[in-house]
Amino acid sequence: MELSDLLSNLSLGFSVAAKPLNLVWCLMGALIGTAIGVLPGVGPVATMALLLPTTYYLPPEGALIMLAGIYYGAQYGGSTTAILINLPGESSSVVTVLDGYQMARQGRAGAALAIAAIGSFFAGCVATVAIAVAAPPLTQLAQQFGPADYCSLMVLGLVFAIVLARGSVMKALAMVFLGMLLGLVGTDVNTGNLRFTFGISDLFDGIGFVPLVMGLFGMAEIMANMTNEERRDLVTSRVTGLLPTWADIKASTAPILRGTALGGLLGILPGGGAVLASFSAYTLEKKLSRTPERFGRGAIEGVAAPEAANNAAAQTSFIPMLTLGIPSNAVMAMMIGGMMIHGIVPGPQVMQDRPGLFWGMIASMWFGNLMLIVLNLPMIGLWTRMLLVPYRLLSIAILFFCCIGVYSLNNSANEVLFIAIFGLLGYLFFKLDCEPAPLLLGFILGPLLEVYMRRAMLLSRGDAMVFLTRPLSAAFLGLAVVLLVIVVLPNIRKAREVAFVE
């Protein structure tokens, strides 16, 4: 694309996005998004589905600007509960829990929230530019990925899960496998067979991510904290320093840059792309750090990088939707629904037929990110003060929001029953010192791995060499092996030393 074209497109976009009414819709979206992001369990998909009929009465630009605002607003809000009460609101904020909650327990919730917001803002701005400048070439890049490449990418992602473990590598590995097994529950896409459903029709589509997280994190955390005063007093008693120090910002700059780049690239891949983004950004920082032992114990880089990555990925996941009309996740499917309501058929022609809408939406993302940071930084004081609510009441509120959040997904009361089961399981994991984060990654990536593996085998007509002959796939597998060796070797050595000492 010519530079002059780009400039004229962007000026068109900004002229559309800066219309007062469109700014209002953008603000509305950002506000609603932040609110539902903060509410555990209530996610952007359910909210957008509920609000879709309302957008019918808005002009198409306004409707899409607002819907988009809900999505990236939720990314900002989602980290709030992850940091404050150890409850990830979205799959992409699972890693934020690891160090964010530790920071909160050390009384640094304010710094963690601020760095999450700053990282998200920076990543959002950069990714917006990336969409404007490079949407078509990035689309081309994503199209280079075949099923075999995706499969190997998932293998690499699972190795990341082991790296991010804070304690025993063996337990983390077992949790990954257990998570994959839980991910297989439901109807097998390739054959239609039912697996591990016990004849319960609510399990035919598998276990939902939200009930699993609400149980493993939300419910288990309440159970653990209700008796253990020492544990929760760490959270509630000391809230100092609302803003990050210069040292924090300096330590976070490079991780935010790297997280943005990684997230922006992975976001364009459909399916697990956005989730992989935050996990791999965390893994990268832990590997690059000179003091990896701080990770999982309140390292600010462990909040900055994944938050930047997930927001960058949230923005670039618009690319396949905008250029090809292909939704890369459920939220994008809702955006497409929003377009259809207004008589816009998503597909490659939107860019030419409706330039005002296309570029206006991209420009609005920049406004939205600006509004979000302006909104969120002053809110930090308020959020951290929430921790001063007595735990006997806070726990009840968390429980209720878990329940209503899960209910809101499918209006299904049975899914609320699942969180009771996963709560018990989560408490057992807590007592046995097994971290749930690797389990969640296995849960998300395991089924994708299987689907891509079988699709690759089907399309290669049974030739397993396809995983090694495709360059992308071979590169991912090679990287996975190297990483695995780096992680596991020191542990084996350590274990042997310990054994010898015994």
Added chain:
Amino acid sequence: MRVKGSQDLAAGLMFMAAGVAALWIGADYPLGSWQRPGTGVLPRILSWALIGIGGIIAAKGLMVRGVSLLHGAWAWRPVIMVTLAAIAFALLVDSTGLAVSMVVSMALCALGTPETRWREFAIFAVIMVAGSALLFVKGLGMPIRVFPWS
């Protein structure tokens, strides 16, 4: 032989149990062919992996000094009450609406800790019910009724 790390032993046994259970439930899932790997391939790989790793962790628990299973109290009262609270919400929400199911489940949750002050709880419950009715039913338009008669 004396158990040196009962927490690891228990964790290892848990993973092994999960592996054995999955293997047993999934025993008749077909394995398929190379071109069409069947339903049972990944479950079986994962089951054996869980049994193997669980075994290693359990062995470590037997031989290497570690944390005891009894380290830190088991919180039976909150575990039971919080679980019951979620179950109550699930069972009541469709038949009685938001207000009744919320009050019942919140009260069960409050029974989970001896710190509950009931007067404070009553005020809190009213605020929560009113707030969520406004937020979820009025604001977000969720298809859920507030009172049994509405």
Added chain:
Amino acid sequence: MKRRTLLGVGAGVAAAAIVRHGTARAQVQNYPDKPVKLILPYAPGGATDMIGRPWADKLSQAFGQQFVIENRGGAGGLIGTEAAAKSPPDGYTLFLAPSAALTVLPLLRKTPYDPVKSFAPIARAGDLVCGFVLNPAVGPKNFQETLAYAKANPGKLAYGSAGLATASQLRLEMLKYRTQTDILHVPYRGSADALNDLLPNNVQMMNEINVLPHVKAGKLILLNINYPTRHWDFPDVPTLTELGYPDSDVPIWYSFQAPAGTPPAIIEKLNLKMNEIAATDDMKVKARMINVVIPPQTPEQMTQHLLADIKATDVLIKAANVKLE
């Protein structure tokens, strides 16, 4: 004693029936006097949503009561269909039924509902008009050339469907069966995933409405139309019948259904209004945009159509040996 109890019960039942009958009549006259729930058996965002949303809007305007969409996704439509079948038959819960939930699912799986007995048909909500597409990188330019290519290279073409036991799989099975060709079936989780592999030629063929914008952009070739009439945007593309394969369309159609036992007067009221809406220019334009046409039908015609489609699907499933393993 026993007889008296029996008598009492009998009188009670009769009284209840009379009362219910009386209120039922009042119900019909005022219907609808509160919001009506419209159950969609898939998650939001898909083709069913695209059909349901404009309908819900038009119905709300026509009746002056909100028609609220409730997405009950899961198990290929089974969960939402079951929920609809078990809803109270008072006219305040309606069901937007995709044909596969009534024709394909009950034939392949044990369903907790009966496609005919559990529901009372109201009106046709729309038929999808689309056909087979091919990635141009393969070479053939039209339907006949593609057939020749498939015959010369058995098993080489791969077809992406929206999943197992969907109408898009059955369309491939029908094509393979009628033309005696060997095309690899690759099931995806929804048509968006399949399209994502079709554009870079990882699979070569599809039959879903989401490919049509790419046909317009020249990225894919539309080979035919699986519908009795041609598509208004592609007047040069022949129908399957015109190509010499009659009765091979495997129609994809949507209908409004009510739980069985809903008062016939309510159904009639809805049917009249729905057919009226379907005949308006605005609705026609909205439908065409999503590649849909809406033939007006009476409830009786709907029942006949459903029975015929179930029978045809059954024949195809047996002949082509389609099964969930």
